Amino acid sequence: MLLTYLEAIQILQKEATSHRTTFSAPSDTIPLAQAINRITSKQYCSLRDTPQWDTSAMDGYAINSQVTQTASEHTPVICQVKETIAAGGEEVIINPTVSEAAKKKKTPICVEIMTGARFPRVESSHPFDVLDCCVKVEDTRPLSSSTVNDGAESSSRLIQILAPARPNQNKRLAGEDFRRGDMIVDRHVVVRPNHVMALASLGYECVEVLRKPRIALFSTGAEIVCHTVEEAAKGRQQVSDVNGPYLTSVLRETFACEVDFLGILEDNPTTAADTISDQLKRKQYDVVITTGAVSMGRYDFVPKALEMLDARVLFHKVAMKPGHPALFASIPSVTNKSKSTIPFFGLPGNPVAAAACLRFLVFPFLRWLLSQDLEEPRQAVVRSMVSNEQRFASKDGSERNVIAIFPSDRDVFRTGTVIHQSRNNLEVQMIQDHSPGKISSFLAADCWMHIHREKTVLHDGDVVDVFLI
Ligand SMILES: Nc1nc2c(c(=O)[nH]1)N[C@H]1C(S)=C(S)[C@@H](COP(=O)(O)OP(=O)(O)OC[C@H]3O[C@@H](n4cnc5c(N)ncnc54)[C@H](O)[C@@H]3O)O[C@H]1N2
Numbered sequence: 001m002l003l004t005y006l007e008a009i010q011i012l013q014k015e016a017t018s019h020r021t022t023f024s025a026p027s028d029t030i031p032l033a034q035a036i037n038r039i040t041s042k043q044y045c046s047l048r049d050t051p052q053w054d055t056s057a058m059d060g061y062a063i064n065s066q067v068t069q070t071a072s073e074h075t076p077v078i079c080q081v082k083e084t085i086a087a088g089g090e091e092v093i094i095n096p097t098v099s100e101a102a103k104k105k106k107t108p109i110c111v112e113i114m115t116g117a118r119f120p121r122v123e124s125s126h127p128f129d130v131l132d133c134c135v136k137v138e139d140t141r142p143l144s145s146s147t148v149n150d151g152a153e154s155s156s157r158l159i160q161i162l163a164p165a166r167p168n169q170n171k172r173l174a175g176e177d178f179r180r181g182d183m184i185v186d187r188h189v190v191v192r193p194n195h196v197m198a199l200a201s202l203g204y205e206c207v208e209v210l211r212k213p214r215i216a217l218f219s220t221g222a223e224i225v226c227h228t229v230e231e232a233a234k235g236r237q238q239v240s241d242v243n244g245p246y247l248t249s250v251l252r253e254t255f256a257c258e259v260d261f262l263g264i265l266e267d268n269p270t271t272a273a274d275t276i277s278d279q280l281k282r283k284q285y286d287v288v289i290t291t292g293a294v295s296m297g298r299y300d301f302v303p304k305a306l307e308m309l310d311a312r313v314l315f316h317k318v319a320m321k322p323g324h325p326a327l328f329a330s331i332p333s334v335t336n337k338s339k340s341t342i343p344f345f346g347l348p349g350n351p352v353a354a355a356a357c358l359r360f361l362v363f364p365f366l367r368w369l370l371s372q373d374l375e376e377p378r379q380a381v382v383r384s385m386v387s388n389e390q391r392f393a394s395k396d397g398s399e400r401n402v403i404a405i406f407p408s409d410r411d412v413f414r415t416g417t418v419i420h421q422s423r424n425n426l427e428v429q430m431i432q433d434h435s436p437g438k439i440s441s442f443l444a445a446d447c448w449m450h451i452h453r454e455k456t457v458l459h460d461g462d463v464v465d466v467f468l469i
C-alpha cells in the first residue's frame, strides 16, 4: 500500500530532528534591521525599564493636577512657566523659589514639556509644586506678563490653563512599557516586525539568529530552459523553467534560506549524479532539492541518479494529490569523513504539484529542522459557487451542495480563494480547475485547502484546514 501523507510527515520529522544539531552553533549575529524571518538562537530580555523615567506623552505643561481643578475657558488658572524641557536632555531640577510678595499670593508653577521629555524633579515640599501631570498645549493659552499686576511675577512667562487635569494625565510612567527582565523574544522564534520594534526600543542593534539553511536547487528536463521573455515569445519547443524561480523565491522569503539555483540537470542519471556530487563537494548544503524526473517516464532519472550516489530512499510516492511521485532520500555527505548525510527532496515537475510538495513536505521538514512547530492551519468554511438565495432555497436546508468528491485513500491539497475574512470567520471557495501543470488557476489562488484522507465528499458549509499562500 502507498505511504500515507501522515506516514511521510513522520519520516520527515524524524529525519529533520536528527539533523537539527547542525543548526545549534555557530549562530549569525546580524543587524536588527535585517532580522525579519530569521530565527533567534537565544532569548532576548529587557535590560532596563522603558521608559527609563516618567516622561510626557504630549507637548504641553507639566503641572500639579490639584491646582487645575477649577480651570475652564472662562475661569482659567494662571501658572508661571519655570522652564522648558526638550526630549532627551538631562534631568531638570526645578527650584521654585519665589519672592515674599509671590508667596502671599502664590501663582502655581508649571514647566513647558515636550512629548517624550523627562518630567522634572522639583525641590519643594509644597504639595502644589508636585508636577504630577501634563496639560496639553491645546488646553492652555499664553498670557502676556503685563496682564498680571501683582508685581511679583511680571517678568516671568505666564500661561492660562483652560481645563482640569487628572493626576498622571498624559504622563508615561517609568517602566510602564517594559520592565527590566521582561522576556521580549524567546529562543527559536521567527523574528517578526513587532519583535524588531520592541528590541530596537530596548537598544538592541544586533540579534543572534540561527544560520540560514543552505539549499542546493536543480530543475530537470531537456525541455526546460531558463530563457528570456523575448525567447519565450518566439515559441520554440521549450518550456520556461518555472520551478527554479518559484522555489528559490519562496524558500528565501519564508525561511530566509540561502538558495543556490544550480541549473537544469540533463536527462541522464550519470551526468546528474556527477553534477550533484560536484556541487556537494564545493559547498556544504543542508538540503538538496530537484524538481521533475521522479515519476514513471523513460527520462525520469532521479531515482537512478540517487542509486549512483549511494543514497537511501526514505520514501518515493506518497498518497497525496498533487505530489504523488514525491521522493525523499538521504545522500551520504561527500565533504566530510563522518557518516553524515544530506536530506534530498525529489519534487514532481508539474509546477503546482511542486508548489504543493514544497508547502506540505519541504516546509514541515524545514520547520522541524529549525526547531519550529508545524504550521497551524486556519479553519475555514468552504462555500460552493451558488448564491445564498439558492443555498437557502434548498427544501429543508439539509441538502447541501456537493462541492467535490475525492478518493478515500489520499490526502488532497486544492487551491482556493478567500471570499470572506473576519476575526473569527474565514470562508473559502475551491478553485475547480486543479490540473497540476496549469498555472492560470494557481495565479488566482490565495490559499491551499487540505482535505484529509477518508473525507470523500466535500459539501457547502464544511469546515476545512486552510493555509494562506
Ligand atoms: N505513468 C505515470 N505517469 C505519470 C505519473 C504516474 O504515476 N504514472 N504521475 C504523474 C504525476 S502525478 C506527476 S506530478 C508528473 C510528475 O512527473 P515528474 O516529476 O517525473 O516530472 P516531469 O515528467 O519531469 O515533468 C512533468 C511536467 O512538468 C513540467 N516541468 C518539469 N519541470 C519543470 C520546471 N522546472 N518548470 C516548468 N515545468 C516543468 C514538464 O515539462 C512536464 O510537463 O508525472 C505524471 N506522470
Ligand code: MOO
Pocket: 320, 321, 322, 323, 324, 325, 348, 350, 353, 436, 437
Ligand atoms: O503530483 Mo501529480 O499532480 O499529482 O500531477
